[in-house]
Amino acid sequence: MTESIPQYRQLYEVLRKQIVEGIYRQGDLLPSESALCRQYKITRPTVRHALDALLNEGMIRKHQGKGSIVTGPANGIGILSISGTTSALGMHNLRTHILSKPSILKWPEPFMFPLDEEVRASGCIYLERLRLVDDRPIFYDLNYLPNINLPRFTSRKFEEQSLFDILRRAYRIEVKSGEQRIRAVRADNNIHGYLNVPVGYPVLHLQRKLNTNRPGYYFFSSIHCNTDAYALYGTF
């Protein structure tokens, strides 16, 4: 185990990766605490700290006398998922259509969440997308990112990569947490056009503030979602 990153965190990341990659699957037992102590040459409280992190994340459950049982890979933070009538997880055949390429604008007034003055003064990068699942329009989303330290963001291609992936790969920005408000609203003419639902039809409206690993850096989304074929699915 290398220095500067706490040992418990390193073990947590190793085990987490093994679960996400399917090396340990739902129902499998992880190595016992004492086996992990021997394998990684660390003490049991440190192992337990790593396992507690996995436990709190919901990736494992623990059973006294039996061991640590994998419950399965959790949803990535902030990732939207849908579920059809079969309770199947995850996205189906997702296609993204960029309605408005990233451009730098002033923040809309009024804005759905309060903004710091610095963020407001820097303007926002605005991105408008339609996301289709199995060729059916499901999500119509407006995204607002503070125009702070995102060089050449407006020249990136969003059809082929998700917004989260671009932020993570190109800017080392990872979504860590967030908050959202969800309402049921009537589709107006705009939503009717994009989501192919009748005017007045009930759709979900999500307002989200996503917190990242960059201190003080948040970004925002306003998403309308058609749930007639797929429900919005989440875990907690």
Place this chain on the structure above:
Amino acid sequence: MTESIPQYRQLYEVLRKQIVEGIYRQGDLLPSESALCRQYKITRPTVRHALDALLNEGMIRKHQGKGSIVTGPANGIGILSISGTTSALGMHNLRTHILSKPSILKWPEPFMFPLDEEVRASGCIYLERLRLVDDRPIFYDLNYLPNINLPRFTSRKFEEQSLFDILRRAYRIEVKSGEQRIRAVRADNNIHGYLNVPVGYPVLHLQRKLNTNRPGYYFFSSIHCNTDAYALYGTF
């Protein structure tokens, strides 16, 4: 601290109660770890275990060098929260009206989530509630709990305590995780009657499966939520 209940758990319950009752409010510092050690005559790892439980529940955050800061009576896992236009957290003046007291029934067919055969055979405890915020009906929920090892559940009073609190205090059952599906639907005559919205009005419909610390024990809720005055609020 008395025996048979782990000490860390007793301290967790004491501190949690103090936060919920407003003795410590959002932004307040809890006593330091060493102060709690002296006060309760337990060692620091035990104190930290209790504080970690509060941390994982979201009731506090910790700041090295500063202390443990109360974030407020958080969202417990699976707790529904609402937010008005001010982004204020948490529940307002919540009142619960029991429409149908707990009774033991067969599971409805078809049921919204797959059931184990043992669970299906045991029947369910059914509870129907209307929850009002500032005297406005907001949540209409149907709850289904497997009729397994919940002695005298049907004789408990639900108006004065939440379902989660009763499960936790009387049965040591805590909600640990869960999954949900959210849709926007039109209010039918039933929902119109309970949530005081026009027939056809868009409301949220949540189907939830809540996982507990008791192995294999899940319970379920179907919730309709009127979001015209308050949004459904969540963090992730």
Place this chain on the structure above:
DNA sequence: TAAACCAACTTGTATTTACAAGTTAATTTC
């Protein structure tokens, strides 16, 4: 009086030790 320094305090990480309680496999007994 403002800035720098230091002490006391805070949480974060890690090790060591000990015992309790639950699970599973091996051994013993009938």
Place this chain on the structure above:
DNA sequence: GAAATTAACTTGTAAATACAAGTTGGTTTA
């Protein structure tokens, strides 16, 4: 061979010790 017992293993709880890193308030210095 089946049942009972025991040993080895598992996680759960708790204490004691040590050092690191961040925060805050008091003291000293310029």
